[in-house]
Amino acid sequence: MxxxxxxxxxxxxxxxxxxxxxxxxxxxxxxxxxxxxxxxxxxxxxxxxxxxxxxxxxxxxxxxxxxxxxxxxxxxxxxxxxxxxxxxxxxxxxxxxxxxxxxxxxxxxxxxxxxxxxxxxxxxxxxxxxxxxxxxxxxxxxxxxxxxxxxxxxxxxxxxxxxxxxxxxxxxxxxxxxxxxxxxxxxxxxxxxxxxxxxxxxxxxxxxxxxxxxxxFESYVAGSNYMRAEQAHLKEAFRQTLAPFARSRAERHNSSRGNALLGIFTSVTGGANTATSGNGAGSAGNASAAGGQPAEFEGTVTATTARMLLQVHAEAIARGVELENDGLVAECVSSLTSILLSTLGDEYMFPALEDVLESLQDLRQEPDLRTFGVIRVANIAVRLVQMHFQRAIVPFVGASSYVYRDMVAEKNQFMSRVEMSLNLISNKLVGACTQWILGILGKQRKGDFRPADDDYTAFEMGTQPCRQCADYLHRIERACRQSMGAENQERVLTDVGNTLYRMLMEHLRKFVVSVAGGLVLVKDVSKYREAIGSFGIPALNEKFSILQDISNIFVVQPAALKSLLDEGPLARLDRATVQGFVQMREDGRTSGLARQFL
Structure with missing residues (x-):
């Protein structure tokens, strides 16, 4: 025993x-x-x-x-x-x-x-x-x-x-x-x-x-004796398995709202590296465990918990097939599977994903990139459910029976709800990340592109907002690589890159740029271009190549400016857009340089 x-x-x-x-x-x-x-x-x-x-x-x-x-x-x-x-x-x-x-x-x-x-x-x-x-x-x-x-x-x-x-x-x-x-x-x-x-x-x-x-065995399995015992055990075993998640979630909701949102990622399970609470620069390091595998957090969806639920259910299915009469096996499997899908969805994955979505509502806080890991684990859980359904359930239910059709419908509804939640989280996370980047760009000072002649730090490293944005872009890229498939990676990174391109096109027209500041701007754009280049998306590389050409507007001599705008890639841009950048040259307004390109 x-x-x-x-x-x-x-x-x-x-x-x-x-x-x-x-x-x-x-x-x-x-x-x-x-x-x-x-x-x-x-x-x-x-x-x-x-x-x-x-x-x-x-x-x-x-x-x-x-x-x-x-x-x-x-x-x-x-x-x-x-x-x-x-x-x-x-x-x-x-x-x-x-x-x-x-x-x-x-x-x-x-x-x-x-x-x-x-x-x-x-x-x-x-x-x-x-x-x-x-x-x-x-x-x-x-x-x-x-x-x-x-x-x-x-x-x-x-x-x-x-x-x-x-x-x-x-x-x-x-x-x-x-x-x-x-x-x-x-x-x-x-x-x-x-x-x-x-x-x-x-x-x-x-x-x-x-x-x-x-x-x-008649007295133990006759009537519904066995099924009542099996269903009671299954519900209790699921409750026991989800106890750490339920406890962690209750503690978050009993605390202040801010701590509740941060508490999703404070407890690590599955032998992963210990993660620190809170946001900030430490989030990138906490996005992965030893060996490059993302950590798991008991406050949200984990593959370990999903596997345990499926393991408990598979064992119950095996007992049902062994003990029930042949004519009742399909109904037995269906009943036990309904308990699994109900528990897995209503008591675990849906509440966990709702908490993650809520944690992205406050745009004043830096989005925790470990949320990408939650998307990854939830996708793993859905794939495990599909494999479990095909291997442990379908063989014991006639493919043409009404029981099979009802079970497929229930399983598909569960998977559809999870997919919808993950799409919402993914879109919200991309929006929160780009909003955070916009907040970093908002810290750009007016004098950043009019530096003193002896400010060698600016010439060599670019401005501080640019360095922070580039670092954040690299962290987004690493989190996506660790947590998403190729197709989803490209979609998320393309959204981030396109949004950043539009923001920079607006951002760079807000600052007067001196001759020395032009060199600083070229350095900044090079860093943005390098960070976006790590995404490995050709369409983004092309856009940021154009942005690099735009930065050259601020470093060429006035005599060479017409050739740059009329013969290079910038010739394909809207003339009003080009004129807006030319006007931001320090000598653009005094010499009437911008009017030459109307």
């Missing part, structure tokens, strides 16, 4: 004493048949009574004790012991049925046939020598009939007296094997004229043995 009540442990092996009891039962039945078949004129009746006594007294008594002890420990322990005991009992029944089909039934058939012909009245193993000739005649007759059925009339007519003597000796040998209870089904079939396809695998005790097994 050690560990049997722990849902994180795999189900234990069947009780070793039960397995030993069944091994002893096999040995006793196999050995007793040799004696019974020698002593009693109707050995099949004696064998049936012996089996009934063993099942009703010895086996049933031990099973009741075993299951009672398990039930006192926990509901899960009871269900696991019930299932493993049923599996072990079915193995015993199948072994006994095989012995019956291969040994008991063929031997009894020989005896009954001989009795009907009046050749063997004393019993199967008590045939006197005076009956040997009659037995040989019986055997030869059965052999001839078998040959005739196979269309071998010519061969039958060729049997001579010597062959008859050989037939008699062979028949006695085969009958002796039947008497000992160890002959093969093939030998007996040849003796009694029974082909292997004529229900060769079903013996006289087949149905009786099935009833013995059913009677052992």
């Amino acid at each position: 050690e560990g049997i009540s722990d849902i994180s442990h795999l189900p234990p092996a069947p009780d070793r004493w039960l397995a030993q009891l069944y091994a002893d039962t096999r040995d006793v039945m196999f050995k007793d048949w040799a004696v019974i078949s020698k002593v009693f004129p109707r050995p099949i009746d004696v064998m049936q009574q012996l089996l009934k006594r063993v099942f009703e007294q010895t086996i049933q008594s031990y099973l009741e004790t075993l299951l009672g002890r398990a039930e006192r420990q926990s509901n899960l322990a009871f269900l696991r012991v019930l299932s493993s005991s049923h599996i072990e009992t079915r193995k015993l029944i199948e072994d006994l049925q095989r012995f019956d089909a291969e040994t008991v039934t063929p031997a009894v058939t020989v005896l009954e046939s001989a009795r009907r012909s009046g050749n063997v009245p004393q019993g199967l193993l008590d045939m006197p020598s005076s009956a040997q000739t009659s037995s040989a005649q019986f055997s030869r007759s059965r052999a001839k009939k078998a040959i005739s059925r196979r269309g071998r009339d010519a061969e039958q007519s060729a049997i001579d007296d010597d062959d008859d003597l050989d037939d008699e000796a062979a028949a006695r040998d085969r009958l002796g094997e039947a008497k000992s209870g160890v002959s093969s089904a093939v030998a007996i079939a040849a003796l009694i004229g029974r082909s292997e396809g004529d229900n060769a695998g079903v013996g006289l005790l087949h149905g009786f043995l099935n009833r013995c097994c059913d009677d052992l």
Whole structure:
């Protein structure tokens, strides 16, 4: 019983004493048949009574004790012991049925046939020598009939007296094997004229043995006894699995709103690196665990929790398939799957994703890039559900049944709601990130592009807002690479890049740029271009190449400006846009330079 009540442990092996009891039962039945078949004129009746006594007294008594002890420990322990005991009992029944089909039934058939012909009245193993000739005649007759059925009339007519003597000796040998209870089904079939396809695998005790097994477990699975126990366990196991998430979420909602939003990412599970709470520069480092794998946080969706829920459900499905009648398996699987989807959605993923979406509402705070990891894990959870559905559920539900259709509809509705939530989070996160970048650009000072001639830091490193934006863009890119597939990466990064391009086109027309400031601006645009280049999207590279050409407007001499605007890539831009940049040159207004390009 050690560990049997722990849902994180795999189900234990069947009780070793039960397995030993069944091994002893096999040995006793196999050995007793040799004696019974020698002593009693109707050995099949004696064998049936012996089996009934063993099942009703010895086996049933031990099973009741075993299951009672398990039930006192926990509901899960009871269900696991019930299932493993049923599996072990079915193995015993199948072994006994095989012995019956291969040994008991063929031997009894020989005896009954001989009795009907009046050749063997004393019993199967008590045939006197005076009956040997009659037995040989019986055997030869059965052999001839078998040959005739196979269309071998010519061969039958060729049997001579010597062959008859050989037939008699062979028949006695085969009958002796039947008497000992160890002959093969093939030998007996040849003796009694029974082909292997004529229900060769079903013996006289087949149905009786099935009833013995059913009677052992009837009180535990009859009606809805088993399903009530399984459903109660499943709900409790799910509640236990989601307890850390529920506790973390309750603590957040009981605290102040700001702390509640930050608390989503404060607790790490699954052995990942410890993450720090709060936002800021540390968020990038917390986006991944050792080995480049994103960390998991118990305050939101985790692959570990999703896998545990599916593991618990798969074990329940296996028990249902084992214990329920064949006609009720589909309804059993459907009922247990409805509990899974309801719990996974309404009590776990939907509330968690709603919390993440709420955490992105306050645009005054830097968006936590670990939100990309939540999107990744939620996608993993959806894929796991789909795999689980195909492998652990569909095989036990008829593909054309109404149960299957209802289950597919319920599963698709769950997946559709998750996908819709993830799309909302993704769009909101992109908007929050670009809004944060806009806030950084808003810290650009008017004198940043009119530096002193000895301000070498600005010439070499660019302005501080630019450096902060470039760093944030690199962090966005890394978070996307770690958390999204190629298609979603391109979509998110393209949205960020296009928004940044539009913002910079507006941003750079707000500042007067001196000759020295032009060099600083060129440096800034180079950093933006480098950061966007790491996205690996050609369309964005082309746009920021144009932005680099625009920055050259502020560093060329007035005489070369016309050539730059009329012959290069800038010639494709709207003339009003170009004029707006020219006007921001420090000498643009005093020399009337901008009017030259109207």
